[in-house]
Amino acid sequence: NMKIAVVGSGIAGIASALRLKAKGYHVEVFEQNNYTGGKLHSFRRGDYRFDYGPSLFTMPQLVDELFGLYNIDPKSYFEYKRKNTICNYFWEDGQRFQVNADKNTFIKEAAKTFNEPENNLSDYLKSTQTKYNLTSRLFLEKSLHKFSTYLSKDTLKAVINLGKLHLDNSLNEVNERYFEHPKLVQLFNRFATYNGSSPYKTPGIMSMIPHLEMNYGAYIPKHGMHDISQSLTKLAKDVGIIFKLNQKVDEILYDDKKIRGIRVNQEEQIFDMVICNMDVYSAYKSLLKKATPPKKTLEQERSSSALIFYWGVNKKFKELDLHNILFTEDYKKEFDHLFNKKYFADDPTVYINITSKEVNGDAPEGCENWFVMLNAPTNCGQDWSAQTTYIREKVIAKINKCLDTKIENHIEIEHVETPETIETATASFQGSLYGTSSNDKFAAFLRHPNFSSKIKNLYFCGGSVHPGGGIPLCLLSAKIVSDLVPQA
Ligand code: FAD
Structure with a gap:
């Protein structure tokens, strides 16, 4: 029986293990931590439970598929529900907007709130779907580094429709072309952060991301995000x-x-094959020191990191739901700080995720578990303790202004994670959340392939390699690896 070692038990490591076991291999997963799941895990503080990292769950069918490999009904292990409200948005001037999961309701409500013609919204959502349909099979479901990928019908379709993909404009430029209202532009610019990039740099093709949330839906596992891993x-x-x-x-x-x-x-320990789920940059630096590193790939700019306050809040906030965004007044400045200046701007966008809204037992009666996340620059040795003190004050001011409260009086438990601690806990180079950034239109081609062209039987999966970061793409990387490996 051929033996495979998987290095790392991140979501892609576990998914690769499942797929290769189903192909008939003997599979062992090696994990440095005392828990599985990597960034997708959970911890408790007092009577509160917190998910450590990911909070948004899209494309649950990719998880279900793994149970399907063994003819097992996913529901016997894993249940989730679709959200009716996708996200609540808040601005400092008092403006609020709730994104409804029903596309037509969303279009109507957004048109009314932002005084925008309905057509602009429906045309935009149609274009996000077109982009996804034209490129997903090519860019997300196959290895971009095998010649056969380029000889397919999918490639031809994408090439013929190149203009529709908006590769030569930034996401912000495309959004400004569709929408009059700056708040709507900002709302759709935010999707660049789903892969840790800047809307002012990432190509317009990234406007396919809202398709995942708005057409496929947003979900929450019954026991919280860690339930996935x-x-x-x-x-x-x-x-x-x-x-x-x-x-x-x-x-x-x-x-x-x-x-x-x-x-x-x-x-x-002897194995016939190794699947590396560790961040590929860190893997070349520590596990493959003697191999020639793929210089160009490793030089790519990293995606952004995060600073997270995990708060036990002894009050319930009716105006908040599972996902909430309190927007900065100056988005451009925020991204300039994230990717160029490398320290926090004075007015950050604040994301508040509250799983106790959906998951029983995540917070005590009358309380809520707040996961308060800011996009952060990657770790390049900044003084994170000073940055945390500085930004905590701004975050509290923003929350108090948008929600008309005094949140500092309601925080009874606090835990903080910084880009530095994320780097240590997950071996993600510079603490980046999604591997390399997509701030360059060639980023997709510069990501590390899912196999080594120098070492036979060495494969790579996870957020730092093709097709990229985030749970759905990590799950797809495992699928690509499994497609590349022959039957045992
Ligand atoms: P990782 O989770 O990076 O795990 C790698 C594993 O390898 C770790 O367990 C590590 O300990 C182990 N390892 C490393 N080196 C070694 C070694 N030498 N020996 C043994 N084991 C080793 N994604 C979403 O889809 N939605 C979100 O809302 C979202 N939000 C996020 C918020 C935060 C704060 C973070 C941190 C991430 C977020 N992401 C989100 C991204 C998502 O978490 C990642 O893309 C995904 O979980 C990465 O999975 P992975 O398989 O690449 O492995």
């Missing part, structure tokens, strides 16, 4: 995948350009 871990164990926790892999071993195994705790 935990129910998949349970499935994996049930089908015979072995998890080795607290086992940091030190080296990926190969002879004559072919995988021989891994070194863990000074000990060599």
Whole structure:
């Protein structure tokens, strides 16, 4: 029986393990932490439960598919529900807007609130769908680094429709072309942050992202986000995948350009194949020191990071839902600080995620578990303690202004994560959330492929390689890896 070692139990590592086990391999997953899930895990403070990282769940069918590999009804492990309200938006001038999950209701309400012709909204949503349909099979579901990908009908369709993809404009330029109202432009510019990029730099093709949320929907797992990684871990164990926790892999071993195994705790273990789920940049720096690094790929700008306040709040806020955004007054300045100046601007956009709105037991009676996240520059050695003190005050001021409250009087528990601590906990280079950024129109082609062209039987999955970061793309990377690996 051919043996595979998966390095890292992030969502893509677990998904790859499941797919390769279903192909008949013996699979062992090595994880440096004492829990599985990587960025997708959870912790408790007092009577509150918090999801550590991801909060938005789209394309749940990609998770269901993994249960399908074993003819198991996903519901016996993992349940989720579709949200009727996608997100609440707040501005300092008192303007509020709730995005309804029903597309037609959204169009009507947005047109009315922002005094925008309905056609502008429906045309925009149609164009986001067109972009997704033209490119998803090509850019997201296949390896971009195999010649056969370019000989397909999908490529031809994309090439013929190149103009519709808006590759030569920034997302902001495309949004300004569709919408009159600056707040609507801002609302749609925010989607650049879904892969840690700037709307002023990322190409207009990224306006396909709202399609995922607005046409496919936003979901919440019954027990919170960590339920995604935990129910998949349970499935994996049930089908015979072995998890080795607290086992940091030190080296990926190969002879004559072919995988021989891994070194863990000074000990060599023999494997026929290695799937690396560790951030690819960190992997070349630490596990593949002797290999020639793919210089151009590793030089790419990283996606943004985050600073998160996890607050136990002893009050309930009716005006808030699961996802809430309190917008900055100057979005351009915020992104200039994120990607150029590398420290916080004085007026950040504040994202508040509250799972206790949907998940029983996440907060005590009459209280809420707030996950308050700011997009942050990547970790380049800034003084995060000083940055945290500075920005905490601004965040509180923003919340108080938008929600007319005194939130500082209601915080009874606090935990903070910074780009630096995210880097340490997940081995993500510079603490970036989504691998390399998409601030360049060639970013998709410069991401690391899902296989090594130098070392046979070495594959890569996860947010730092093709097709990119975020749970859905990580799950697709596992699918691509599995398609590249022959049947056992
Ligand atoms: P990771 O989660 O990066 O895990 C890699 C694993 O490898 C870790 O467990 C690590 O410990 C392990 N590892 C590393 N080195 C070694 C070694 N040498 N030996 C053994 N194990 C090792 N995505 C969304 O879809 N929606 C969101 O709303 C969202 N919000 C986010 C908010 C935050 C704060 C963060 C941090 C991320 C967010 N993301 C979101 C992104 C999403 O979390 C990631 O894209 C995804 O979880 C990455 O999964 P991965 O498979 O690449 O592995």
